[in-house]
Amino acid sequence: MSRKPYVREISHTTWYLARRRDLLHMAQEVTFLFIGIYTIMLLWGVKALSEGPGAYQVFLDALGSPLVIAFNWITFVIMLYHSISWFSVTPKAMPVQIGEEFLPGGIIAAGHYIAWVVVSAVIYYLAGGFNG
């Protein structure tokens, strides 16, 4: 008897709508759009700074527009979602074995949060943020 296996096609554009799990995954994937745009904006600022006070002032004025402020708030929330969901899975990627036992995942995730705070504080310090 000849075989006739049936292949179920899936939509390459809407596949993630069927399950909540896939939808949340895609939500995390699209956060890159906002973080990417934010990074480009930051690079524009660095470029403006190198071009002199006039160009930098144009950049600062642009930052003050309600549209950019709204975008930055949205990006901040999205970045938090991305970071928290990422840190929560770090124990999977970096298990630490001591003797026969593995460190509890919570400790590894907590280590990442502490590193995040320390690195942020160092950058804030280097940027002169603690000088008032």
Add this chain to the structure above:
Amino acid sequence: MTQRTVELSILRYRPEEDDKPWFQTYQVPCDEDWVVLDAINYVKDHLDGSLSYRWSCHMAVCGSCSMMINGDPALSCKTFIRDLPEGQVRIEPLANFPIERDLVVVMDDFMEKLQRVKPYLIRSTEKPLEEGQHLQSPAELKKFKQYTLCINCACCYSACPQYALIPEFIGPAALTLAHRYNQDSRDQGRDEREDVVASNEGIWDCSFAGACSDVCPKHVDPASAVQQMKIASTVDWFMRRLGLGGGKS
């Protein structure tokens, strides 16, 4: 024992008669302690002997009876009817695999991928027999034991969005098996596996959706194995650039 009648909606595909799959419903009187496989066996024994599906152990060991239950891949012998929401139970063959007949899928691609990662102990230096066995400490065993628990049920392939979109992807179970041997203190075959494991079709096709670990009935956590291999492979890459070895170039 309390009994309730459950409507099973089962995807049927009879290659000699059907051009495409279709749902057939059955009313099944289920005991309180029945799993989905019991209900399907009831259909086979009392309602419709033409229904095809795979099963063997009925105790979550053989990995044969995996199927889509209400849209999620699961072992039908481990899914209790009483734990499912009231109403119709939808049963389909494992997603992301071609349907051979009814609930039976073609698993050739999965089997071929398992072989490609060389899932066995590889030694570059053979130890003479008179030197005795390869000893392994409990700590060394613990390092990979979790990854030995895979029963090849392929639920992870069925849940994986990347495998659904990129059929070339080596996939969760096979990569996890590669990691299991890479982590084994008796094995020396990591470099031999790297060509497949660290290729685009290997670990780098994984987007860390984590669905494989969510559905794994044996809690193997394939997502963790794949992410650990990504880190190891990245470290290798930097070590090679720094001229400090780091596996195969």
